[in-house]
Structures are given as C-alpha cells and as structure tokens.
Amino acid sequence: MHRSSSLMHLPAWVVQTSSIFGLFLVWTVASRFVAEPAILPSPAASFQAMADLIARGTLTSAVQESLITLVIGCAICIICVVPFALSIAQSRQLAMILQPMVRFISCVPAIALIPLFIVWFGFSTKAVYATLFYTSAIPLLFSVITGVQKIPRVYADGLRPLGAGPFRIVRDVYLPGAMPGIEVGIRLALSYGWRAVIAGELIIGSSGLGRVLAQARAANQVDQIVAVMIAIAVLFLIIDRLILFPWNQLISSRWSSF
Amino acid sequence: MVAILLLALFWWALTNVFGVPEYIFPSLSSVAAALWEALLSGRLLDDTRISIIRLLLGAVVGIVSGIALGFLVGLSRTARIAVEPLINAFSGIAGIAWIPLALAWFGTGLAMSTFVIWNGMFFVVFANTILGVSRVPPTYAQAIFTLGGDRREVLRSVILPGALPDILTGVRVGLAFAWRSLIAAELMGSPMGLGQWVNEAATYQRTDRILAGCLTIAVLGVLLEALMVSWIARRTVVRWGTVAVAEERKAR
Amino acid sequence: MIQLNERKPILQAINLRHEYEARGQKIVALQDVNLTINAGDFVTVVGPSGCGKSTLAKIFAGLGTPTSGEALYAGKPIKGASSERGMVFQELAVLPWRTVVGNIGHGLEIAGMPKAEREQRVAELVRLIGLEGFEKKYPSELSGGMRQRVAVARTWATRPPVILMDEPFAAVDAITRLTLQEELIRLARTTKQTVVFITHSVEEAVFLGDYIVAMSSRPGRVLEIVPVPDMGINRTWEQMIRDPRIEAIVSRVFELVRGRAVAPSTERQHA
Numbered sequence: 214m215h216r217s218s219s220l221m222h223l224p225a226w227v228v229q230t231s232s233i234f235g236l237f238l239v240w241t242v243a244s245r246f247v248a249e250p251a252i253l254p255s256p257a258a259s260f261q262a263m264a265d266l267i268a269r270g271t272l273t274s275a276v277q278e279s280l281i282t283l284v285i286g287c288a289i290c291i292i293c294v295v296p297f298a299l300s301i302a303q304s305r306q307l308a309m310i311l312q313p314m315v316r317f318i319s320c321v322p323a324i325a326l327i328p329l330f331i332v333w334f335g336f337s338t339k340a341v342y343a344t345l346f347y348t349s350a351i352p353l354l355f356s357v358i359t360g361v362q363k364i365p366r367v368y369a370d371g372l373r374p375l376g377a378g379p380f381r382i383v384r385d386v387y388l389p390g391a392m393p394g395i396e397v398g399i400r401l402a403l404s405y406g407w408r409a410v411i412a413g414e415l416i417i418g419s420s421g422l423g424r425v426l427a428q429a430r431a432a433n434q435v436d437q438i439v440a441v442m443i444a445i446a447v448l449f450l451i452i453d454r455l456i457l458f459p460w461n462q463l464i465s466s467r468w469s470s471f
Numbered sequence: 472m473v474a475i476l477l478l479a480l481f482w483w484a485l486t487n488v489f490g491v492p493e494y495i496f497p498s499l500s501s502v503a504a505a506l507w508e509a510l511l512s513g514r515l516l517d518d519t520r521i522s523i524i525r526l527l528l529g530a531v532v533g534i535v536s537g538i539a540l541g542f543l544v545g546l547s548r549t550a551r552i553a554v555e556p557l558i559n560a561f562s563g564i565a566g567i568a569w570i571p572l573a574l575a576w577f578g579t580g581l582a583m584s585t586f587v588i589w590n591g592m593f594f595v596v597f598a599n600t601i602l603g604v605s606r607v608p609p610t611y612a613q614a615i616f617t618l619g620g621d622r623r624e625v626l627r628s629v630i631l632p633g634a635l636p637d638i639l640t641g642v643r644v645g646l647a648f649a650w651r652s653l654i655a656a657e658l659m660g661s662p663m664g665l666g667q668w669v670n671e672a673a674t675y676q677r678t679d680r681i682l683a684g685c686l687t688i689a690v691l692g693v694l695l696e697a698l699m700v701s702w703i704a705r706r707t708v709v710r711w712g713t714v715a716v717a718e719e720r721k722a723r
Numbered sequence: 724m725i726q727l728n729e730r731k732p733i734l735q736a737i738n739l740r741h742e743y744e745a746r747g748q749k750i751v752a753l754q755d756v757n758l759t760i761n762a763g764d765f766v767t768v769v770g771p772s773g774c775g776k777s778t779l780a781k782i783f784a785g786l787g788t789p790t791s792g793e794a795l796y797a798g799k800p801i802k803g804a805s806s807e808r809g810m811v812f813q814e815l816a817v818l819p820w821r822t823v824v825g826n827i828g829h830g831l832e833i834a835g836m837p838k839a840e841r842e843q844r845v846a847e848l849v850r851l852i853g854l855e856g857f858e859k860k861y862p863s864e865l866s867g868g869m870r871q872r873v874a875v876a877r878t879w880a881t882r883p884p885v886i887l888m889d890e891p892f893a894a895v896d897a898i899t900r901l902t903l904q905e906e907l908i909r910l911a912r913t914t915k916q917t918v919v920f921i922t923h924s925v926e927e928a929v930f931l932g933d934y935i936v937a938m939s940s941r942p943g944r945v946l947e948i949v950p951v952p953d954m955g956i957n958r959t960w961e962q963m964i965r966d967p968r969i970e971a972i973v974s975r976v977f978e979l980v981r982g983r984a985v986a987p988s989t990e991r992q993h994a
Contacts, residue, residue: 228552310477313473321685321688324651324666325689327658329681333495415659416659430575435572442568442572446561446564449563450560610816614877617784617785617805617810617887618830619830619881624833628818711819711863
C-alpha cells in the first residue's frame with residue numbers, strides 16, 4: 214500500500230524521461246528483431262544518418278528553409294487575418310454570414326488543393342506558402358472571432374459613459390480582450406502550419422525538410438527518412454514549448470480573469 | 472445554406488464578372504461539367520468507392536485502438552504523465568510525414584493507406600479519450616460507490632458516458648485528419664482513389680477537374696462526419712446536455 | 724466520548740484525526756473527533772468552511788480514510804464505500820446521461836432488484852418528490868431544485884441504514900431551499916431514516932436536526948452537541964422563526980461556531 218502510493222508520486226520528469234527511454238528501447242529491440250535496415254533502421258543507424266545529413270549541410274539548410282517558410286508564412290497570415298478578423302467580429306451580422314462561408318471552404322483539405330497550387334505557382338516555394346496560408350488562416354480567423362465574441366459587453370459599455378470613443382474602445386477593450394483568442398489562433402496557426410509546410414514540401418518537392426524526406430524516399434534511404442522524421446518531431450516540440458508556452462503563461466497570468 | 476449560395480454567387484462573379492481566366496480558376500459551369508463527365512464515365516464512382524473503403528478500414532482501426540488504449544492509460548495518473556511526451560512528439564509528425572516510411576514498409580497497397588490513416592487519427596482519438604476519462608467529475612464515481620456499485624459499474628455507467636463528449640471530439644478531428652492523410656497517401660502513390668484523380672488532373676493542368684475533385688472530397692468529408700459523429704452526438708451528448716448545442720453546431 | 728442518547732449507536736468516530744497537504748503545508752482537517760450517532764436520529768453537523776465537516780462525511784461514507792483514529796459503522800470499522808451508507812453530494816452528482824427514473828433506480832439496478840419491483844419503487848419515490856411528468860427527462864432539462872430532489876430520491880431508493888448529506892442544498896436558490904428542507908424532514912421522519920446532514924448554515928442545522936454537532940475550524944473539532952426540541956413532522960419555517968426556544972438555540976450555535984460570544988440581538992436578524 215505504502216509502496217504503491219510512493220510510486221504514484223514519482224516526479225513527472227522521471228516518468229516522462231523513462232517513457233521516452235522506453236520508446237527507444239522498444240525501437241532498438243524491434244530493429245534487432247527485424248534485422249533489416251532497409252525496413253527498420255536501428256536508432257543508432259538513424260542518428261548516424263542524421264549526423265551525415267548534418268555534416269553534408271543538407272539537414273541544416275533544409276531546417277532553415279522550412280522554419281523560414283513557417284515564420285514568414287505565419288507572419289503574412291497573422292498580418293492579413295488578425296485585423297480582418299477583428300473588424301468583422303465587431304459586426305455580429307457580418308460574422309454570422311462570413312463564418313459559415315469560411316467553414317464550408319475549410320471542408321476542402323489543403324492537401325487536395327496542392328495540385329491546384331502547383332498549377333498556379335509551379336513546383337515552387339510559393340505553392341508551399343499557399344498551402345500554409347490556406348491551412349493556418351482558417352483556425353486563426355475562427356479563434357480571433359471567438360475571442361472577440363467572448364468579451365463581456367459590459368466592458369465596452371462601462372467605458373462609454375467615461376467618454377471613450379470607438380478607437381479607445383478597440384484599443385482598451387477589444388485588443389487586450391481578444392488576446393487569449395489571438396494567442397490560441399497563433400498557436401494553432403503555427404502547429405497546423407508546421408504540418409502544412411512539411412506536407413507541402415513533401416508533395417511539391419521545392420525545398421526544406423519535406424524535400425529531403427521526398428529525396429530519401431526516392432533513394433529508398435529509410436534511415437534518412439527516419440532521421441528527418443525525428444528532426445520534424447523535435448522541431449515541432451521546440452516550437453510548441455519554447456516559443457508558445459512561455460507566452461501563454463505570460464498572457465494568462467497577467468490577465469487571469471480569462 | 473445561405474452561405475453556400477453566397478459562395479456560389481461569389482465564385483460565379485469571380486469568373487464571369489472579374490474575368491479570371493478558366494485555366495487559373497475554372498467557372499462553376501465547367502467544374503459542374505467535369506463532375507458530370509466523371510460521373511458518366513464511372514471514374515468518379517470507382518475512385519470514391521476505393522477512397523471510402525480505404526478510409527473506413529483505417530478509421531475503424533484508428534478509432535478502436537485509440538479509444539481502447541485511451542481508456543487503459545486514462546485511468547492511471549502515472550500512465551497519463553508517461554504518455555504525454557510521446558503524444559506530443561508523435562502528433563507533430565502524425566499522418567503525412569509518415570507516408571514516405573509507410574511506402575517503404577508497405578508499398579502502395581491497402582496496408583499502406585490503412586497505416587497512414589491509422590497514424591493520422593490515432594493520436595488525436597487517444598489523447599482526447601485520455602482527456603475525457605481524466606476529467607469525468609470524481610463525485611459521479613463516488614456517488615455510484617455509495618450506491619453499492621463496484622469499479623466495473625463505475626466504468627460502465629460513469630466513465631464511458633462521461634468521457635463520450637471528448638471521445639467524439641477526438642473522433643471528429645481524427646476523421647478530418649484521416650481524410651487528409653488518405654488524400655495525401657493517394658496523391659503520393661496509391662493507385663486510384665480521389666487523391667489520385669486530382670493528381671492526374673494536375674498533370675494535365677485540368678483545373679476544372681482538380682476543383683471538381685476537391686468539391687467531391689469536401690462533400691464526402693462532411694457527409695462522413697455527419698454519418699459517423701453527429702448522428703451519435705445528437706442521440707447522446709447533445710441529448711444529455713453534456714455538450715452545449717451551440718458547441719456541437721460550431722464543431723460541425 | 725459524547726453520547727447522544729441511550730439508543731443503539733450506528734455510526735461512531737473514535738479519536739478521529741485527518742490531515743492533508745496543500746502547497747507543501749500540512750493542514751489538520753479533523754482533530755480528536757469523538758462522536759456517536761444513534762439509529763433513527765437526524766443529526767446536523769455545522770461549522771465554518773474548513774472545519775472538516777465534509778471530510779467527516781466522506782470518512783463515514785468510506786470515501787476517505789482518517790490519518791488516525793477509527794470510524795465505525797454498526798460497531799465495525801468502515802472499509803470502503805458501501806450501499807449501507809448512502810450519500811448525497813453538494814455538487815450535482817446525478818448522472819447527466821440517465822433520465823430521472825434511470826437515476827433514481829440506479830442503486831436498485833446495482834442491487835439487482837427485478838425490473839417490475841424496481842419500477843414500482845421508483846414511481847413511488849417520483850410521486851413523493853413531486854416529479855410526476857418528468858420521469859423521462861434528463862437532468863439538464865430540470866431545475867437545480869428538481870435535480871437535487873432526484874439526488875435525494877436516488878439515495879433514498881435503496882433504503883440504506885444511514886444517509887450522509889454533504890451540503891446538498893448549498894447550490895439551490897434560497898426560496899427553493901426552504902421547500903426542500905421541509906420536504907426532507909417529512910421524508911426522513913416518515914421513513915425513520917438515520918441522517919447525517921452537513922451544512923454551514925446554522926438556521927438549516929437548527930431547522931432540520933434532532934441534534935446539532937457544532938464544529939470549530941482548523942483544526943476541525945467537535946465543540947458541543949446541542950439538542951433541539953422536536954417541532955414535529957410538519958414543521959415549517961414560519962413556525963420555527965417565531966419559536967423563542969429555537970431562537971435561543973440559533974444564538975447559542977452561532978456563538979459556538981464563530982468562536983466568540985455575540986449579543987443575541989444582532990444574531991436575530993439572521994434567523
């Protein structure tokens with residue numbers, strides 16, 4: 214009884230480190246068992262492939278390309294979508310007409326549109342940007358609109374008798390009030406966007422990690438495929454944790470009433 | 472409904488009033504013609520049937536394994552903490568990034584598409600099931616214990632229905648991921664299927680066929696969700712009031 | 724040990740102590756709690772928040788284990804929850820996915836009662852709590868007061884020897900609460916049910932209880948057990964607030980739970 218309860222309260226990092234360790238253990242054993250590097254390379258072989266790709270500069274430049282695409286694409290997306298969303302959220306009627314329209318468009322998965330983007334922009338990074346924009350804009354738009362609509366009406370109503378004009382109300386109520394919605398939207402835009410960038414690059418083959426993945430596939434280099442997948446997952450975790458997590462904390466601790 | 476009409480109007484205006492050329496963005500009528508032609512030739516039905524079979528197979532495996540493992544893990548706090556980094560890591564590469572590896576492992580057959588679809592939806596169903604199981608109010612279970620219920624009774628009458636709203640959310644999102652993964656898998660190598668149809672259209676620069684394919688994919692996606700999730704939701708969580716009706720509508 | 728009366732003890736607390744940790748600090752919820760509750764009594768436990776009265780109820784229900792000391796049911800140590808000690812919770816613990824009859828009959832279903840008999844017993848209870856016409860409704864379609872009636876009926880349905888009620892009416896609006904309290908007395912008296920009723924409202928404690936267990940806060944200790952004169956099965960609030968004996972008891976309990984002597988004149992306004 215006592216032993217099992219002390220086991221229950223192992224610190225989270227111990228449990229989590231051992232589960233990641235366990236994953237590698239299973240992988241090692243499985244690769245020994247399969248004994249066919251062309252199907253399941255061992256962790257060691259995969260990390261060796263990763264080291265080779267880094268040494269050749271392929272992986273580092275691909276990571277750079279993909280991240281730049283993600284950051285620039287998301288920035289364009291935020292600059293276009295956030296002001297648009299803030300302005301249509303002011304009018305309930307406009308939001309009511311536009312939301313279902315966008316929702317219907319969003320039923321078409323970005324992947325299915327990639328061929329169209331290829332026809333428009335050729336096999337270029339532009340087509341990847343289009344894929345990213347299409348994927349990220351929709352969740353961002355919805356999050357911001359929802360964020361604005363969640364702001365209690367009394368906040369604005371309370372300022373008006375003090376003589377606040379529309380500009381001041383947007384600045385003092387809607388912008389800070391919509392921050393949690395904007396934050397959620399950017400989070401979604403980045404995490405959906407990352408997958409869109411990889412998928413776009415993979416199918417279009419223009420640049421970045423997706424292209425390396427496609428090349429590794431064409432050359433049937435499974436160890437390289439796995440190496441790139443690890444890189445994609447690690448970068449995703451870094452984006453999610455280091456960039457978005459502290460910001461999230463900052464916003465929610467300052468304006469904890471949300 | 473109004474939205475769809477407005478959208479159609481906007482589309483019509485794009486090609487007929489603003490004069491966007493057909494090869495860039497085909498008009499409504501030429502897309503309709505492409506759809507009609509594909510329907511007559513039988514190609515549309517064949518591709519749709521193949522895509523649906525692939526999707527259903529992968530989705531069933533994904534849903535069943537996601538819910539079952541989610542329950543096992545969700546009931547233990549330690550297990551929940553342990554799988555958290557694994558879910559995070561795998562959800563970052565779920566679905567499409569696995570296609571090259573899946574092609575190496577399984578070739579281009581049904582096993583490949585099943586694996587890719589399973590991979591696309593498993594983690595989101597799994598994670599949502601864990602979430603659902605872990606946030607059923609503990610008072611519900613305590614109340615059943617004081618009525619003389621055992622753990623099995625709590626599992627059956629408290630945890631399972633209590634976790635259902637989150638499970639359905641997971642299945643809903645998972646189906647969308649699955650559908651995307653399937654289209655990607657077909658684009659990248661599976662013979663036949665709607666993704667392959669769009670892919671072939673792209674090689675001939677037939678934008679009307681691309682859009683016709685996209686429309687079919689969208690409509691099928693909506694229908695699948697309506698059949699598999701909304702139908703269940705209306706009879707359970709919406710009826711019980713454990714999910715706000717507005718929320719359910721929004722999720723659709 | 725404080726003896727309530729000479730009848731058969733059904734619940735006993737012997738030197739109960741319960742502590743827990745919150746933000747690295749050890750908090751003593753219960754200390755030296757000795758209490759005997761006899762079969763057939765309606766006992767109310769009143770005290771400020773943080774006096775451990777809910778913890779006491781959970782320990783009696785078998786949903787919590789004391790750090791030290793013993794809790795006995797019918798002379799035997801309590802180990803885990805059982806259908807012998809039903810509990811009504813403050814939070815709405817009726818299951819949202821079961822209808823009114825589904826919830827009320829749940830305990831009987833678990834006990835394996837045949838369907839026909841079960842339906843009859845449930846119908847009887849539905850009538851008793853005045854929810855005819857709502858049998859097939861889900862909790863989300865009911866008002867807070869109705870939901871809590873269902874929670875009470877669900878616990879009553881299996882006729883457990885002891886019913887523990889942990890602030891069951893705290894989330895109900897004030898006017899509905901008065902009605903629910905009057906109904907509860909009639910139900911408890913008709914079925915001669917042993918009830919342990921936890922509350923932070925002194926008036927509620929005095930209105931409902933045959934005995935009031937007044938508790939202090941941090942650490943939770945039993946201060947005094949105050950007997951209440953029997954006001955009959957059909958007591959109403961109007962009748963209670965006019966009775967000078969009740970007034971005196973309310974004042975006394977207020978003094979106890981606030982830990983100081985308060986001039987009775989200021990306390991009258993509360994009652």
